[in-house]
């Protein structure tokens with residue numbers, strides 16, 4: 139766990155010195171060239187249709203890149219949202235004679251609302267329940283398309299769908315769709331670097347850690363779901379205008395699976411991957427057309443191709459490339475320099491930072507925590523100890539809001555946080571680490587710590603991404619890992635991962651830091667270094683509540699100790715006196 143040597147760093151302000159649009163100029167130039175090509179090249183009808191399909195499908199797949207790639211939530215109903223947008227344009231421009239633009243916007247709004255409502259009612263479920271609900275939604279939408287003949291024209295579908303006057307020719311309409319693809323692609327690509335995008339990635343990697351780092355997990359999921367549905371609706375509307383005909387079979391469950399395969403194949407975490415996957419799945423059948431004379435061969439080769447890619451590139455084609463690029467960049471890119479970390483814990487309340495009274499947590503008949511009182515003094519290190527299973531971690535989980543207290547009251551710096559969800563407790567000034575390290579594994583060390591720095595109410599961070607990066611770099615340098623800021627979490631040893639978790643909590647400038655067994659799994663040298671780190675943190679006046687089994691660490695670091703046994707408090711007071719207390723000795727050694 140020794141600190142790596144710092145190589146010549148560059149000032150943090152230099153990293154994002156150019157405005158965003160200037161930095162991304164090559165993208166816009168490339169996109170403009172594609173739009174001009176689409177507008178001017180004379181494709182035959184067949185090629186034109188393939189390009190139009192790929193362009194509109196890719197926008198729908200970008201939606202999956204947001205919900206599944208960024209936020210980790212499954213959506214097996216993207217074809218339904220695609221269909222809602224398509225039918226809005228179809229019915230609107232034919233039966234209702236409304237302008238294409240209004241219909242397109244209407245379709246987006248309908249999809250967005252449907253996505254938000256579906257998300258709000260189901261996203262607390264997660265996992266396979268969420269998958270089942272989205273499948274049901276998909277089936278319902280398909281059934282409505284087929285059976286609500288008065289509205290949708292049933293299985294016959296809607297024909298003669300109009301395009302906007304501005305893009306009447308198929309050439310100009312394709313160019314318009316390519317432009318939309320470029321704009322949406324840029325927004326989705328850039329989303330992962332925004333506050334919302336970082337929150338989504340954190341939720342995807344570790345919901346519990348996201349919550350205790352100040353992220354409203356449920357709301358973040360709903361945003362992701364609604365955004366995905368919106369892009370589905372937009373794509374569907376463009377599709378309907380392009381092909382002038384829609385029918386229920388174009389928006390079936392099978393199409394949702396095609397969208398999902400496209401995103402997984404190309405790499406769901408990035409819109410580039412989505413575009414690659416969409417292009418490949420539309421083009422491969424065309425490339426393999428010559429095999430169609432041999433029955434079954436075409437499908438076998440097509441299936442084998444998909445299986446091989448998923449088997450050898452589980453993160454998709456672009457995921458594979460991006461991972462290699464991140465590792466290479468971590469080697470060559472010098473992390474920015476940083477100032478010394480300042481901790482300025484809030485001092486709203488009095489001498490007692492954390493006041494816990496009568497705290498209980500029962501799991502059925504098991505009283506894991508039973509009427510515990512704890513008073514943590516400002517500016518000190520307070521240890522919570524006890525034999526295995528005595529209720530220490532459960533106490534910390536109740537304090538940070540991961541478990542709802544059965545009874546009792548928790549006051550943090552004068553604020554009653556007993557009934558707050560985890561992210562609000564974090565916003566109130568609670569920071570924590572976990573017994574089993576909970577880092578965001580797909581991110582670099584710096585990105586992990588930036589999430590901590592982004593805590594609502596963190597007065598130590600200025601405005602903008604540069605300020606966030608600076609604060610995160612300060613915290614990483616404080617724990618000795620500044621020079622490895624750009625490396626992925628998987629390249630760090632267990633001990634270093636613990637330090638990154640501590641850095642993430644410190645970057646948030648908490649009022650109270652909860653450390654759950656920080657020495658677990660560390661060797662003796664690493665434990666000594668951890669002890670030094672705790673001293674440096676405490677020296678800045680940050681209050682710490684620590685759980686650990688290492689009595690040397692506890693007795694040296696903590697001034698005050700509370701001891702639990704079978705969920706009850708058996709001793710509390712000045713460290714040395716508590717460790718000599720006969721009840722504590724017998725709890726640890728067993729009575730004769």
Ligand SMILES: Nc1ncnc2c1ncn2[C@@H]1O[C@H](COP(=O)(O)OP(=O)(O)OP(=O)(O)O)[C@@H](O)[C@H]1O
Pocket residue numbers: 501504506524525526527528529530531532533
């Ligand atoms: N989610 C849960 N559901 C049911 N029982 C639980 C749950 N979490 C903890 N327990 C039980 O509560 C009791 C206290 O567990 P806890 O993990 O808080 O103890 P601990 O003091 O932190 O132990 P250790 O030092 O081994 O980590 C144990 O009997 C444990 O099995």
